[in-house]
Amino acid sequence: MIRETPIGQSLMGLTLLLAGVFFSYDALPSFSGGEEAQEEDVTVARPIRLHVTRPREPAPSGDPARLLLGLVFIAGGAGLGFHGLRMRKAQGELLRNGVPTVGWITHVQHSPKSLGRLTFRFEDGDGLEREGSYSTFFAEDAYVVGQEVTVVYDRADSLKYMLDVDQVRRAETAMRRS
Incomplete structure (x- = not known):
């Protein structure tokens, strides 16, 4: 079983951890402030812009279910990976001593x-x-x-x-x- 192979536990933990990071990152809202600032070239004349205030679009919100799933995967992957490393250390110590x-x-x-x-x-x-x-x-x-x-x-x-x-x-x- 997986509990008897610490390498398998560590690899499964790493896989879950990466899946959790993917789900969490994908579910997080975009934090960009709208239009990106462009580099200005001082040698080119700029057009005159009228300052008109327009309503700001609300920042897209993330999917809370995906974020929660990602966090669960991260926690499970970290726990399983840590347990696999501890088991590997214990088996190595038992083989040596x-x-x-x-x-x-x-x-x-x-x-x-x-x-x-x-x-x-x-x-x-x-x-x-x-x-x-x-x-x-x-x-x-x-x-x-x-x-x-x-x-x-x-x-x-x-x-x-x-x-x-x-x-x-x-x-x-x-x-x-x-």
Whole structure:
């Protein structure tokens, strides 16, 4: 799911933020003062103008619904982008400082129209067996039930864990096992 991919969250947040800026800018009223001032050429004679006061046209008002939609998109995009960056930082910290261990895939669910889901189990340092899941786009034959995978968990709180899909800590896991 999108919650499991911080890059996806950040990109979706940026997209929403840009859409919000577009909607808000498009909905704002024009602040130009009517006729634009033209540069005057001092070498050319100016015609005589009579000063006649004419009623000023009201400034066009913006569309409040579009402006509100734009602000909602901006807030949602900023929030989702910030959350994605925080998740990316937390996952990077877990990869650097977490404890790698061997896990096994217990269930593989393929879905042609959405993300596939892997269910895996691992044992933490206290001997407790944990179960987790990971959603991603993957080839149907990339993962099979019973396959060993690397799981990284936080030593202080084994409920914080992640599947090491890029196998960053795979070699260290193999050394721990032997």
